[in-house]
Amino acid sequence: MPFVREWLVERYAAPVLDELADPSGIEVAVVGGGAPAGVAEMDALPDLRAIVNFGVGYDNVDVAEASRRGIVVSNTPDVLTDAVADLAVFLVVDVLRGLTAADRFVRSGAWGRGERFPLTRDVRGAVVGILGLGRIGTAAAERLESFGAEVHYHSRNLKDVAWTYHASAVELAAASDVLVVLTPGGAGTEGLVDAAVLDALGPDGYLVNVARGSVVDEDALVAALEEGRLAGAGLDVFADEPHVPDALLARDDVVLLPHVGSATRQTREGMGRVVLDNVDAFLQRGELITRVDG
Ligand code: 8YV
The missing domain is CATH 3.40.50.720 (NAD(P)-binding Rossmann-like Domain)
Structure with a gap:
């Protein structure tokens, strides 16, 4: 700064x-x-x-x-609510539509050689689970609704909103196509997104994290991606910034940003x-x- x-x-x-x-x-x-x-x-x-x-x-x-x-x-x-909520939505759209992967595809010359980029997934109709419905989570949910996504959430408390509430992170992940982490960091949320949550999200599910790297068990995330138990991830934050695990850098199914939410x-x-x-x-x-x- x-x-x-x-x-x-x-x-x-x-x-x-x-x-x-x-x-x-x-x-x-x-x-x-x-x-x-x-x-x-x-x-x-x-x-x-x-x-x-x-x-x-x-x-x-x-x-x-x-x-x-x-x-x-x-x-x-x-x-910073709008800027961070915007970035959360961009990552949801990116993991579902493969935007940055498609950019790499064009730059690699694959399109020019006549290869086809695989079909991706609509945002409309996707269930997006917001983990942490505070100011930024609410702003992200409002944006995602206008894309036609179905919003579910888990938060410390049930909120007076029309979106579907789940009583735990695992239950939210099980219902979601994309899980968006928007909780605060710190001891109370450390490792909240663990192997059980990632498995509940499942092999067709995506994780987006614009909150804090500490909320996600990064080793469990890498293992889930490597073993095909998760479809992909969009990450703006990491456990040990600015260090990004080599295993993530090597993958085409993750979008990696240098903590640019705000x-x-x-x-x-x-x-x-x-x-x-x-x-x-x-x-x-x-x-x-x-x-x-x-
Ligand atoms: C900043 C952030 O990148 O506000 C936060 O909690 O993570 C970001 O807005 C960071 O705080 C910069 O100092």
Whole structure:
């Protein structure tokens, strides 16, 4: 987030952690790119009172530890909902219609040699299971409905929506042609999409993940793909970014993106503004405007 760093330096003449000569007196830390803010970072900043996270997901921040120390935490909700929901839908369309695979097919010269790209699958009529019906999940579901997909979901709570609810991730996967992961990351969802969920999705099913790599058991995913127990996947996030397992890089039935859900100029500017508004509010009134709890 180079421009947020520039804005911070310009607006507050703020130093960055690795350039800090003396960490005392630092009351607000802006954390970006999923950088960790845990015990070590909090120990390094003894006067810290607020952690302002550049991102809606804050699994990189130890919120429980922060709250024990009286440190408040904020994130950047809403401003990235459309961009991430768009990307979720693009990946659903891509896994069903084989868009990026078809692009590779043309570039490889196969079409020119007279080969035929295999027939793919309609989005209309496909059952898309949304795992995590929060702000982004709801925006993705609305978009998918306009494509004619049938939306099912599983979330911590039953929502007041017309879409079909399932009581567990396995039940949702069993009913879905495409399972779209849109849960928060962190300990509560770690490995939620495991071998049992992937098997429930089945050999004609696809997995899309635009949430956090930690939600999916990546080894189980690779095994399911290699053994033909899953048709394919569209992934914007990985367990150990920016490392993508070689087994995935080698496959034509997966779409691999470098964590670009929110990566448009407009959305990143919006996120930067929410970060700066939080810093201003904290410095002026001791409050965060988009505060999160553990
Ligand atoms: C960002 C994200 O790529 O908001 C999130 O939770 O994962 C993305 O928008 C990331 O936070 C960049 O710092």
